[in-house]
Amino acid sequence: MSHEGALSAEVRRRLYYRLRLLRQVEERIVADYHHKEMRSPPHLYIGHEAVAVGVCTALRADDLVFPYYRSHGWYLAKGGELKALMAELFGRETGCSKGWGGSMHVIDLKAGVMGTSAIVGGTISHALGAALALRMQGKTSVVAVSFGDGATEEGVFHEALNFATLRRLPILFVCENNLYSTNTHIRDRQAQLDIYRRAEGYGLPGHLVDGNDVVAVYGEAAQAIARARSGGGPTLLECRTYRVLEHCGVNADDDLGYRTANEVAQWRARDPLTQARHLVAGNEAERIVEEIRVSVDEAFADARSSPFPASLVPEGARP
Amino acid sequence: MKFREAIRAATLQAMELDPAVFLIGVGITDPRAVWGTLSGALQQFGPGRVIEGPLAEEALTGICVGAATMGLRPLLIHHRVDFVMLSMNQLVNHAAKWRQMFGMQQTVPMVVRAVVGRGWGNGPQHTQSHHALFAHIPGLKVLVPANPYDAKGLLLAALRDEDPVIYIEHRWLHEDDAPVPEAYYLTPIGKAAVVRPGTDVTIVAVGPMVPESLKAAAALEPTGLSAEVIDVRTLRPLDLEAVLQSVTKTGRLVVADSDWGPCGIAGEIIARVAEAAHDALKARPVRITWPDSAVPSSQAIEARFYPGAAEIQAAILQTVARQRDTELLAPSTVKKFDGPF
Ligand SMILES: Cc1ncc(C[n+]2csc(CCOP(=O)(O)OP(=O)(O)O)c2C)c(N)n1
Ligand SMILES: [Mg+2]
Numbered sequence: 001m002s003h004e005g006a007l008s009a010e011v012r013r014r015l016y017y018r019l020r021l022l023r024q025v026e027e028r029i030v031a032d033y034h035h036k037e038m039r040s041p042p043h044l045y046i047g048h049e050a051v052a053v054g055v056c057t058a059l060r061a062d063d064l065v066f067p068y069y070r071s072h073g074w075y076l077a078k079g080g081e082l083k084a085l086m087a088e089l090f091g092r093e094t095g096c097s098k099g100w101g102g103s104m105h106v107i108d109l110k111a112g113v114m115g116t117s118a119i120v121g122g123t124i125s126h127a128l129g130a131a132l133a134l135r136m137q138g139k140t141s142v143v144a145v146s147f148g149d150g151a152t153e154e155g156v157f158h159e160a161l162n163f164a165t166l167r168r169l170p171i172l173f174v175c176e177n178n179l180y181s182t183n184t185h186i187r188d189r190q191a192q193l194d195i196y197r198r199a200e201g202y203g204l205p206g207h208l209v210d211g212n213d214v215v216a217v218y219g220e221a222a223q224a225i226a227r228a229r230s231g232g233g234p235t236l237l238e239c240r241t242y243r244v245l246e247h248c249g250v251n252a253d254d255d256l257g258y259r260t261a262n263e264v265a266q267w268r269a270r271d272p273l274t275q276a277r278h279l280v281a282g283n284e285a286e287r288i289v290e291e292i293r294v295s296v297d298e299a300f301a302d303a304r305s306s307p308f309p310a311s312l313v314p315e316g317a318r319p
Numbered sequence: 320m321k322f323r324e325a326i327r328a329a330t331l332q333a334m335e336l337d338p339a340v341f342l343i344g345v346g347i348t349d350p351r352a353v354w355g356t357l358s359g360a361l362q363q364f365g366p367g368r369v370i371e372g373p374l375a376e377e378a379l380t381g382i383c384v385g386a387a388t389m390g391l392r393p394l395l396i397h398h399r400v401d402f403v404m405l406s407m408n409q410l411v412n413h414a415a416k417w418r419q420m421f422g423m424q425q426t427v428p429m430v431v432r433a434v435v436g437r438g439w440g441n442g443p444q445h446t447q448s449h450h451a452l453f454a455h456i457p458g459l460k461v462l463v464p465a466n467p468y469d470a471k472g473l474l475l476a477a478l479r480d481e482d483p484v485i486y487i488e489h490r491w492l493h494e495d496d497a498p499v500p501e502a503y504y505l506t507p508i509g510k511a512a513v514v515r516p517g518t519d520v521t522i523v524a525v526g527p528m529v530p531e532s533l534k535a536a537a538a539l540e541p542t543g544l545s546a547e548v549i550d551v552r553t554l555r556p557l558d559l560e561a562v563l564q565s566v567t568k569t570g571r572l573v574v575a576d577s578d579w580g581p582c583g584i585a586g587e588i589i590a591r592v593a594e595a596a597h598d599a600l601k602a603r604p605v606r607i608t609w610p611d612s613a614v615p616s617s618q619a620i621e622a623r624f625y626p627g628a629a630e631i632q633a634a635i636l637q638t639v640a641r642q643r644d645t646e647l648l649a650p651s652t653v654k655k656f657d658g659p660f
Contacts, residue, residue: 039618040440041659091440091617102440102616118444119401120374153373154405181374183349189373249659256350308619313612 007215011057012279015214017288018053019273022073024292025082028300029072029089030250037304038089040102045073047212047244050272051176052077054217055144055237058225064112064134066127066145069104070176070243071116074146080108086299092306099309112141121147121154124173128160131169142170142228144221150181152195161202161236168233172224175236176211178243183258196238204234211239212272215279242267320499322492325467326356326432329474330394332503334364337392340478343370343379344396353396353434354493376402380409380431384417384483387429392478400433400449400487414483415458426481432474435489435526435577437625439658442616448578450525451587453485454554460484460508461554465529467497469552472506480508489527489577491654511558513565517547520571520635523562523588525551528575528607528631531652535631538649546635554584562588563596570601571638575631580608605634627651 007015026044033042045052048070056065056077067074075085080096088095089103096106104118114130117123127145134141151157152175164171175195179186186193199206205224210216217239224235244267246253254261277285320328333340342360344353348371352358361369372379376397383393397403403410410431417427436445454461460482464470470488477484514529515536524532529550536546547565551558566572572592574585585606592604607626615621628649 036657039658040442040616041445091619095617097616099617099620100443100613100615102442104442104444105616118442119405122444150374153375155375155377182346183351184346184371188348188371258350309615309617312610312615312620312623 011218013284015053015057015218016276016279016285017292018057018077019049019214019276020288021292022049022053022076023273024289024296025076025085026072028296030245032300033250038103039091040089040104041248042089042103042250043070043248044245044250045070047242047267047272048176048178049073050214050217050276051174051211051239051241052146054214055146055172055174055221058218058221059144060141062112062141063225064114064130064141064143066114066123066130066143067116068120068123068147068151069116069118070148071104071106075106075108075113078108078113079111080106080113081111082295082299083302084108086303087306090303090306091308092303093309094306121151121156124151124156124160127171128164128169131164131171132167134170140229142172142225144172144174146174146176148181149175149177149179149186149195150189151175152198153189158198158202161199161204161234164234165202165204168231170228170231171234172221172228173234173236175238177238177240180243180247180259182247183253183256185258194238196236199236204236206236206238209237209239211241212270212275214272214276241272244268320467320496322467322470322488322495323354323356325471325499326474326488327358328499328501329471329478330357330360331363333475333478334360334368336503337478339390339392340394341368341370341391342394342396343372343383345372345374345376345379345402346398347371347396353398354490357396376405377409380406381413383429384409384414384427387427388417388425393429394478395429395431397431397433399445400435401444401447403431403433403449410453410459410483410485411456415456418482419458427483428481430474430477430484430486432486432488435487435491437489437491438621438654438656440616440618440621441614441660443613446614448487450485450487450554451578451583454584454587458482459555462486462508462552463526463554464488464552465492465524465526465550467495467499469506469550471499472504473508473552475503476505476508479505484508487526491527491652494654495530506552509553509556509558511552511561512550513547513561514550515546515548517545517569519545519569520573520638521547521549521562521565521569522573522575522631522635523549523551524575525554525577525584527577531627532575532631534628534649534652535635538628538632539635544635544639551588557588557591559591559595562592566592566596567599570599572600572604573607573631573634573638574604575607575626578609579611580606581611583608602638602640605637607631607634622653625651
């Protein structure tokens with residue numbers, strides 16, 4: 001909360017608006033999924049929202065993000081077009097990937113959303129390449145790459161930390177530690193549980209952040225971004241957060257027994273939206289909810305009435 | 320017994336009989352137990368033999384190589400073949416080479432089980448088959464079971480083999496049900512099976528294309544066309560003998576694969592038949608393969624992506640130079656799968 005005093009009313013509203021946007025879009029996906037019109041594996045971001053919103057709100061429009069398959073949040077927080085996201089989930093030609101990718105593969109180049117992979121760790125190194133390119137091209141944009149706690153077990157995470165630090169790349173590594181890789185707890189996968197401390201061994205700063213506190217994420221991200229932009233090199237942020245619904249799909253997963261009802265309840269009580277409610281005053285929150293409801297309605301209606309892709313092999317697909 | 324239950328039966332049986340067999344992989348102790356194929360394994364054998372792997376596919380594969388050279392028999396399990404791409408270095412450069420590279424002093428008896436996804440918009444990175452990629456490499460053995468009986472028999476055979484074996488199973492077949500003996504038995508590696516005898520045309524099929532070929536053959540029977548269906552079962556070593564024997568009899572060849580065409584197993588089979596028995600062929604061979612593109616996510620195009628019984632039927636008619644004078648009876652399989660993964 002230490003950063004909060006400095007926040008302008010505009011930033012406070014933007015943070016809250018984006019949190020609501022991410023939540024309302026996904027709540028609508030949850031509500032409508034059973035109609036079986038959206039047919040691709042959704043990895044919902046509900047519970048994680050403060051991470052993408054905090055980081056993306058600290059970024060400039062010309063900065064780039066490399067999210068992962070838990071993709072909707074970053075896409076929207078960075079300003080990706082809502083209608084194109086929904087059309088993609090409905091498998092339509094007007095989708096952000098023209099229907100070829102589905103939920104796990106979203107992109108909006110205008111907004112700086114550079115594409116997402118369904119392979120864990122798949123785009124961490126892409127982010128480095130983009131950062132390298134930006135510098136070689138003399139640009140002042142920076143890059144943020146996000147990934148889960150599980151992804152930090154992949155060799156490429158370690159290779160990337162080393163390379164980015166070695167070359168002082170303008171990059172922000174954002175680990176969204178939700179304690180689980182699918183349904184396996186981090187204790188059963190890692191021997192040392194402080195992911196942010198991996199940074200020390202590679203010579204870059206690593207910080208632990210409350211990933212359910214959008215103001216805290218915004219503040220840490222803003223500092224790391226300023227550092228990157230001024231040539232100070234990369235930073236690793238470990239944002240501790242929690243996935244509320246099942247790993248993939250739109251349901252709760254209490255029946256599986258890999259986590260306790262008590263644990264889920266405790267994290268629900270720390271919901272990032274509830275915690276951020278104070279960012280807007282009076283009935284501003286209600287106005288935001290209503291404004292978003294209208295655009296979500298529109299995006300869903302639009303997606304439903306859009307054409308399916310016609311061609312099996314897109315032009316230019318074959319090498 | 321269902322296909323996925325047969326895999327479980329083989330796994331538990333091998334672990335009971337051979338203390339050298341152990342399981343390792345990402346998410347294998349998950350309560351869903353890899354679609355039930357490992358249910359009860361952790362409870363029965365404990366975390367010492369059912370080892371949860373961090374997300375470290377290349378290292379896990381190398382760990383299996385090292386353990387195998389020490390006399391253990393690792394079974395490494397992946398929820399998707401797509402994830403095996405991260406471990407190609409260990410599989411291709413190390414596991415496949417180890418026996419030869421040091422003059423046959425060590426063997427690498429490990430098995431990699433990997434699942435092929437299909438349906439519900441799983442998209443370009445969760446639906447690949449890739450069996451031909453592995454079959455290209457000397458030093459690997461590649462198995463693609465098509466029914467519950469062979470799912471068990473081939474896995475048991477793989478877990479006794481001295482070489483690294485890639486065992487590719489199609490999620491689309493997981494719910495298929497057929498009698499499976501409880502007793503221990505082996506399906507021989509390197510032997511194809513004639514699953515339907517016939518006289519006019521040979522269909523060689525891979526994995527999920529076997530049931531599709533059987534449907535196509537059955538649909539053509541009333542028109543007087545007799546198709547022989549061969550389940551190839553093992554891509555490497557390939558049972559060319561079985562294919563040649565059939566083609567010499569029928570003179571016509573259709574190969575139905577569940578993978579891309581270029582440089583694939585269908586082309587390989589046709590090439591070997593052409594080399595060995597060109598004169599036996601009465602018609603140009605036909606291959607049925609995936610369209611030459613990534614697998615799309617959108618339901619509208621995904622539904623049209625996969626060839627099946629209807630396409631095989633058309634190919635058979637093509638080899639006998641007959642027009643589609645009969646109504647094509649066999650619809651291609653589209654199984655009910657309400658996702659998401
Ligand atoms: C290389 C690779 N291995 C395995 C998988 C299967 N898989 C998909 S998501 C996932 C969990 C990853 O967990 P984490 O990185 O913590 O991200 P989260 O889903 O928790 O946000 C796994 C194992 C995959 N997609 N890619
Ligand atoms: Mg996680």
